[in-house]
Amino acid sequence: MKLGTLHSDTAIRRLLLAVAVLMALASPTQAQTIADAPPQATAAIGENFTLASPLMGMDRELNVLLPQGYADQPDRVWPVVYLLDGGQTQDFPAYANTAAGLMANGEMADVIFVGVASMDRQNELTWRSTDRRILRQWPNHGQSDRFRRFLELEVKPWVEAHYRTSGDDAVMGESAAALFIVETFLNTPDLFDRYLAVSPSMWWDHASLGADAAALLAEHPTGDRQLLLTIGDEGGEMQAGLDALIEALTEAPPEGLLWTYEPRHDLTHSTIFAQMGPAFLRQAYPPTEPAQ
Numbered sequence: 468m469k470l471g472t473l474h475s476d477t478a479i480r481r482l483l484l485a486v487a488v489l490m491a492l493a494s495p496t497q498a499q500t501i502a503d504a505p506p507q508a509t510a511a512i513g514e515n516f517t518l519a520s521p522l523m524g525m526d527r528e529l530n531v532l533l534p535q536g537y538a539d540q541p542d543r544v545w546p547v548v549y550l551l552d553g554g555q556t557q558d559f560p561a562y563a564n565t566a567a568g569l570m571a572n573g574e575m576a577d578v579i580f581v582g583v584a585s586m587d588r589q590n591e592l593t594w595r596s597t598d599r600r601i602l603r604q605w606p607n608h609g610q611s612d613r614f615r616r617f618l619e620l621e622v623k624p625w626v627e628a629h630y631r632t633s634g635d636d637a638v639m640g641e642s643a644a645a646l647f648i649v650e651t652f653l654n655t656p657d658l659f660d661r662y663l664a665v666s667p668s669m670w671w672d673h674a675s676l677g678a679d680a681a682a683l684l685a686e687h688p689t690g691d692r693q694l695l696l697t698i699g700d701e702g703g704e705m706q707a708g709l710d711a712l713i714e715a716l717t718e719a720p721p722e723g724l725l726w727t728y729e730p731r732h733d734l735t736h737s738t739i740f741a742q743m744g745p746a747f748l749r750q751a752y753p754p755t756e757p758a759q
Contacts, residue, residue, distance in 0.1 A: 512563045513580070515555060518625055522617045528554050528584035529622065532563040533630070534570055534577035544633040546578045546752060547626060549618070549659070551592070551640035551647065553582020558641075558740070565745050576752040578637075579630055583622055585644070592647040596672035611647055619658055637693075637751055639663035641740040646671055649712065652694055653683040656721070661693040663747040665740045666701060669708025677711030687721035694726040695747045699739040 513532035520527045530553055534545060548566070553559040559582030569575040585591055587607065595609030596602070618638075626632065638648055638659045645667035652662040653676065669677055694716075698709050713728050720726060727750070731739055 512560050512567075513582075518621065520617055520621050522613060522621055523586075525586070527586070527617075527622075528582075529625070530555060530559045530563070530582035530584070531626075531630070532567060532580040534579065535567075536577075537579075537631075541631075544631045546576070546635035546637065547630075547632050548578045548580050548748070548752075549622070549636065549638045550580065550582045551638065551644035552585050552588070554584030555582075557584060558582070559584075561741075562744055566748060569745060569748060573754050575749050576755050578752055579626070579632065581622075581626055583618065588643050592643040593671055594650065598672055601672070611650060614647070615651055615655065615658070619655075635660050637661035637663060639665070639744065639747065641665040641744070642736065643668050643671075646676070649696075650676055652692075653680060656687050656692060657690065660691070661695075661751045663695045663744075663751060664697075665743050665747070666698050666705075666736055667696070667709065668705060669712070670704035671708075674704045674708030674711065677708035677715075680712045681715035681719065684715055684719060684721055687724070689722040691723045692721075692725070693751060694724060695750060696726070696728045697739065697743045697747075698730050698732075699734040699736050700732045701736060 513530050516529045516531065518527045518529050537545070550558060550562055553562075563580050563582065566575070566578065566580045570577050589605040589608040590610045591614040592611055593605075593608050594611045601608060623636070636659045638651070638661070640648055640663075642665075645664035646669065648662050648664040649667045649669070651658055652664075696709065696713070698706060716724075716726055716728075729743070729746075731743060734742055
């Protein structure tokens with residue numbers, strides 16, 4: 468079991484994200500997109516907001532990148548992509564730059580890109596486990612249900628009240644955030660329309676989420692949803708947990724679900740999000756017109 472999955476490789480991953488940001492800024496098209504974004508105060512890209520959260524009992528950081536031309540099209544509405552671990556010191560700068568470049572280059576449809584910062588990943592992105600190893604290492608873990616209600620009852624309503632949204636919502640993330648995304652898809656499938664999970668930490672709680680997947684999928688209502696899954700060279704319980712989910716999806720996919728699984732065993736836990744995050748954005752929101 469990779470107990471380090473939730474913490475390990477953080478420095479490497481953030482270095483890779485920093486490189487991605489620099490590459491994005493070096494692109495003339497992306498630089499123009501960033502320059503055309505709304506005025507910023509403290510945010511490195513997009514707009515930075517503080518949301519008072521009664522549910523979480525603290526102020527929370529949100530970051531928003533609007534598509535080019537948003538202000539000039541008052542009658543148009545846009546899908547929303549929610550990025551977990553979406554703080555300015557987390558994944559938001561790299562992936563907001565990436566999304567801006569993909570949109571500007573005609574490689575994906577225009578979206579509103581929202582970063583939701585995490586404060587305590589083990590507390591917010593996992594459910595309560597009986598695993599003694601987890602209890603010892605992360606005694607404060609296990610409040611994913613509260614964080615899910617925070618997204619449903621506070622974050623999404625705030626975004627919908629302040630921006631022109633279409634009602635098409637996606638959530639994306641990696642590692643523990645991807646575990647939360649899979650848990651959310653299985654337990655509350657109507658919360659989002661599209662679920663983009665990169666190397667989910669399916670080893671958590673003795674891989675119980677994969678073991679429960681078939682029973683949870685059997686309860687899913689009919690509806691158009693999308694689930695995109697990938698994993699790197701993880702092995703062990705992490706791969707086994709995802710394999711159980713894939714088996715359940717293969718045997719009895721819910722009606723209306725469009726799902727894909729693209730394993731990338733040539734990539735590591737530290738490198739896979741930089742590769743598959745953009746690929747999933749293209750797949751979830753293909754351009755409305757072919758790129759020139």
